[in-house]
Every structure is written in structure tokens, then in C-alpha cells.
Amino acid sequence: MSINPAVCLVDLMDFEQTCSKVEQIFAGNGRVLTPELGMLSEKALSLYQGDFLAQDTAAWVVAIREKQKTRCLRVLERLIKLHEQAGHREMVETVCERALQVEPLREDFYRRLILFFLQTGRKADAVNVFERCGKIFRAELGSEPSESLRGLVADLDYALRSINSHPLPSTFPPRSDPCE
Structure with a gap:
């Protein structure tokens, strides 16, 4: 058995794929906030709804939880830098506050x-x-x-x-x- 991605969307997988796309853009030309980068970053942040299985202490769950949080924080760090460089004052404050909610x-x-x-x-x-x-x-x-x-x-x-x-x-x- 397997999951058919055309029929079933798993938010964890969607988050991972979106973060990978964001990281690829950052690796290529991550010094400018393009509409695509902004849209993908916002999608990744909207998919991150907090700690993965927050009450579970199994080692495999903790590993996924920490990986997700780290990826989310990395997106937030880069967004803050881009908004600072672009002079988007309101967004700097908003993204910093979002980062502090996550960590x-x-x-x-x-x-x-x-x-x-x-x-x-x-x-x-x-x-x-x-x-x-x-x-x-x-x-x-x-x-x-x-x-x-x-x-x-x-x-x-x-x-x-x-x-x-x-x-x-x-x-x-x-x-x-x-x-x-």
C-alpha cells in the first residue's frame, strides 16, 4: 500500500516539499524577495502549525519535530533579512513576532x-x-x-x-x- 499524492495531501510532506523549493531559491538567488519566493515562504509558514505531535516523546517523532521547527526557523530568518533589505518595515516586525511564536x-x-x-x-x-x-x-x-x-x-x-x-x-x- 502507498499514499496516492493526487488524492491525499499530507501537510508534513507538503511542508517539506515547499521548504525544499524555498531553500533551492535561496541557494540560487536568495538575496531578492521575488513574488515566487514570497508566496512559497508564506505557504511554508502557513503549513507549519506548531510542534509536530507535541505531546509525543518517541525518538522518531522528536526528530521530525525538530527538523520541521529548524526548517521553519530557517525560512523565517531568511525572510526577515529579505524584508530588512527591501525596507518592508511592517513585515520585519510581523516575521520577527512569528519567529518568536515558533521559538x-x-x-x-x-x-x-x-x-x-x-x-x-x-x-x-x-x-x-x-x-x-x-x-x-x-x-x-x-x-x-x-x-x-x-x-x-x-x-x-x-x-x-x-x-x-x-x-x-x-x-x-x-x-x-x-x-x-
Whole structure:
């Protein structure tokens, strides 16, 4: 017996085939986000619905689960780079957030999102992402984000807290000019 691919579609097989096509395009001319690459990448990401048989601990299941997750993360990493290069700001944020949904313990995705927010002037969002990273790392790993990530937002966090604790008055007193 075998599965007739014309009659039955297995999402795992479809995901693997789509990722293979994406990887072939990246290997050939993966520096430009073409419509085909975008469409195939989106298809691969829509097929990835989370951990394969998440509750199963059999070795063969874990191997497939990790392979799928790794392939998905590779597609996400490359998409982030392409969107950054193309200047697609909204997509950079969207794809970074999607990557963090797939793997919330990858500091490099937090770093990219924080840098994106800093580059686009969204400093409060950068601090919020850093704080989310810290909460997740403490809860899941019992550790803090790396020194370099902490350094990235340390000065910014201090400045924002200082501004929030000492807000400017909504109206300024009339100016007294000593020359008058």
C-alpha cells in the first residue's frame, strides 16, 4: 500500500516539499524577495502549525519535530533579512513576532526586533520586547538575557523610566524675559 499524492495531501510532506523549493531559491538567488519566493515562504509558514505531535516523546517523532521547527526557523530568518533589505518595515516586525511564536527562546529574534524598533524610533516598544524576553528567559531558563542584549537597551530603558517618572508639564508657565 502507498499514499496516492493526487488524492491525499499530507501537510508534513507538503511542508517539506515547499521548504525544499524555498531553500533551492535561496541557494540560487536568495538575496531578492521575488513574488515566487514570497508566496512559497508564506505557504511554508502557513503549513507549519506548531510542534509536530507535541505531546509525543518517541525518538522518531522528536526528530521530525525538530527538523520541521529548524526548517521553519530557517525560512523565517531568511525572510526577515529579505524584508530588512527591501525596507518592508511592517513585515520585519510581523516575521520577527512569528519567529518568536515558533521559538520564544531565540535571543537573536528578540535582538532583531529590538533593533528594528530602535531604528524606527519606537523606543518604548524596544524596551517592552526586552522585558518580555527577560520574563520568558527567567521563567523558562532561569537566566537573564545576554550581556550584549542588556547593553543594547540599558541606556534606553533608563532614559524612558526617567521620562516616565518625571513627565513634562502639560502647560509651561509664561516665559519671563529679563530683557523686557
